[in-house]
Amino acid sequence: MGYPHKVLRSTGAGAVSATLVAGAALGLAPAAHAAPTVQAPAIGTATSTATGTASAPGIRFVDIAGDGGTVLKANVVTPAAAADGTRRFPVIVLPTSWATPQVEYLAQAQKLADSGYVVVTYNSRGFWQSGGYVEVAGPQDIADASRVIDWALANTPADPAKVGMAGVSYGAGISLLAAAHDPRIKAVAALSGWGDLIDSIYSGRTQHLQAAAMLGGTAYLTGRPSPELQRVLKDFLGSNLAKEQELIAWGKKRSPASYVDRINDNGAAIMLANAWGDTIFPPNQYASFYEKLTGPKRLELRPGDHATAEATGLLGLPNDVWTDTTRWFDHYLKGTDNGIDREQPVQIKSRSTDGYEGYPDWKAVGPTRKKIALAGTTTVHANVDSGANGGILMLSNALDQFVQVPPVASVPLLPRRYATVWQSEKYGTPQQIRGTAQLHTTVTSTKESGTLVAYLYDVGPLGLGKLVSNAPYTFHGQTPGKPFAVDLELFSTAYDVPAGHRLALVVDTVDPLYIEHNPTGAQLTFSSPAADPSYVSVPLREQ
Structure with a gap:
């Protein structure tokens, strides 16, 4: 397991077990362990869920074929104006957060649809009823995002010139990685995500125990961790220094910062939002990633912990993060002159006072x-x-x-x-x-x-x-x-x-x-x- 001296006692399987118990106490039910790879209809088709009807006007529950034909459970919300079949609308794709079901974004999806967007939200592979294994924003997850865009362009009144992606946490990371690999994506809102995965959970060459154990535990509770992820968790939580370089390479492959030149070349407008106290993806690494972006960009930092700043918006309540997300897409997908491009691109809120402070760049924040x-x-x-x-x-x-x-x-x-x-x-x-x-x-x-x-x-x-x-x-x-x-x-x-x-x-x-x-x-x-x-x-x- 690396070296013989003492490490913190609650490591490895013990830490994961403790997290499983905590997750059970919070009411997280285990995901159904269906076959990990399920063939879905070919791109260009959709099937309804077992209910056979939409749960609300404008909402459909569909299966989308992801990379390799893996079934991705998804929701599609279309504007009421799409009923006449004569118009195309900007489309926003929302991958779910880590361990969350496909209904996560329905409140925001409906709001976006009401304002003129086609919205497709899908359950990331390996979690809940989607097929495949949890790959931690690996190549298959990136390919899934492109397959969902393909499906949306073939099956909804989506405008191929106006494609956006957004997400919270895991969905944020996948959205940024997809923007590096798919030039059709013109705008991204990455909320509580990561730029550098290693600098997030291994900063200072120190394993962030509670963060890694929580991620691992909830993956077991709600999904099917891939064999590779199981090995990575074992080596990481077990302090296996012999595997350190492999772990770093694994994390860098899943870090948007590793592909920042591609993101810049593709030219997507990138909005990043995070909390000062994020104990999973600390703000340092996001700010560093932001500074490397050369296209249209915005950085917002507020009080809170991981995903707490945008949480009320997921319930449909007023929320600054989601308000600015909508403004970002309105400008960069619809072309609305709402002034967001003329505001100071770095917007922060102190933990001690109300109100926002604007800065021209990150370096100007604490001169x-x-x-x-x-x-x-x-x-x-x-x-x-x-x-x-x-x-x-x-x-x-x-x-x-x-x-x-x-x-x-x-x-x-x-x-x-x-x-x-x-x-x-x-x-x-x-x-x-x-x-x-x-x-x-x-x-x-x-x-x-x-x-x-x-x-x-x-x-x-x-x-x-x-x-x-x-x-x-x-x-x-x-x-x-x-x-x-x-x-x-x-x-x-x-x-x-x-x-x-x-x-x-x-x-x-x-x-x-x-x-x-x-x-x-x-x-x-x-x-x-x-x-x-x-x-x-x-x-x-x-x-």
């Missing part, structure tokens, strides 16, 4: 940097959670979104044997943090491998720290007793520190969100050599 010196030499003992942590997957940052209660820690009470703490002076004026804080320090380990987790806290007068950002970092192959430099980007955020508060940088070695690689008895020493001082660089908005 001023203030360094907090991390002076002195401190040593921490590994393998024990100090009490500083990044919270609970999907829950903690959702609480921050709705009631502004992020994960907290009493900074004065953190045990200095297991955590090292540096604090700034008290600020006389509010500090508007915008962007990506960066840690630079020197570490000396008693072992050749290890993990550290950095946390940036907003500390009030009573010492209670509210989590601003965090990130893990794992190293292997270091010489025990020999210092080495560590540079770590914390997850991007927008947070306002009140006057009279201070910032604290805390580093420990254990966090339930991540797999840690500290051998038993390991110690980490943090120092600040005169020739290479340690610091945390905090990005601030110009005021």
Whole structure:
């Protein structure tokens, strides 16, 4: 399984099993385990579901032949104006999110149809009643998207010159990958997705345990993971370093960032939206991907966790993300002059205040940097959670979104044997943090491998720290007793520190969100050599 020293105990099958239990508690029913590959009608035909009738006017439930003839369960919603059969309409294709059934987008699909779009939503292969295996946005998933477009052009009044794709999470990733491979796609709205899959769940060379276990567990509950995915999950959660390069290659093949030149060449207009606290696809990797796009583009970042910012829109309720998604398609598919192309392309909302801030690009978000010196030499003992942590997957940052209660820690009470703490002076004026804080320090380990987790806290007068950002970092192959430099980007955020508060940088070695690689008895020493001082660089908005 890689190396013999200690890793976080809830790994591998145990973590997946725990997730299965949690999923069952949430009411997720196992998918029917039908034959994984089912021959569907040829492209250009459609069959009804067993009901034989649409569930509402304008909605049809159909089978679409995906790559290799695999059945994809789908819904088709057409505008009322299509009844006369004389017009063609822009078409939007919506692949479902991970582990969700095909009805996920029906509320938004109906709204889009009412405003003049043909909408085809389909259950991604391997999940629920669609055939095939879960391939994690692999080549077959990309080919499926093109087959669905083929079907829509042959079986609906869809305009072949006005094709768009959108989706939440898994649907977002598939949409971006499809835009790199199918030049017919003219506009994409990728909500809570990923640009770089490896940088999402393996950032800092550290496995994001809860994220990977949740994805794996729900795949088993609601679908049929492919043999390849089963091997990848086993190696990833089991910390099999011998397979690390294979894992990275597997993830890069499924990362839109690997195909950014194709996306740019095809010229699709790309809208990206994500949450600051996304514990599955952190915002850093999305912002980095956004900067590499050269065509029409937009980046929106808001408070919340994975897919929580757009969740109310899936229920048909008013929602900023879906409103802007519709505006994006209206402009780039219909040609509507609604001004979205003239707005600042980077739109962010602080976790602390209402209202949006517009910027010309990502680099302009936090142009001023203030360094907090991390002076002195401190040593921490590994393998024990100090009490500083990044919270609970999907829950903690959702609480921050709705009631502004992020994960907290009493900074004065953190045990200095297991955590090292540096604090700034008290600020006389509010500090508007915008962007990506960066840690630079020197570490000396008693072992050749290890993990550290950095946390940036907003500390009030009573010492209670509210989590601003965090990130893990794992190293292997270091010489025990020999210092080495560590540079770590914390997850991007927008947070306002009140006057009279201070910032604290805390580093420990254990966090339930991540797999840690500290051998038993390991110690980490943090120092600040005169020739290479340690610091945390905090990005601030110009005021």
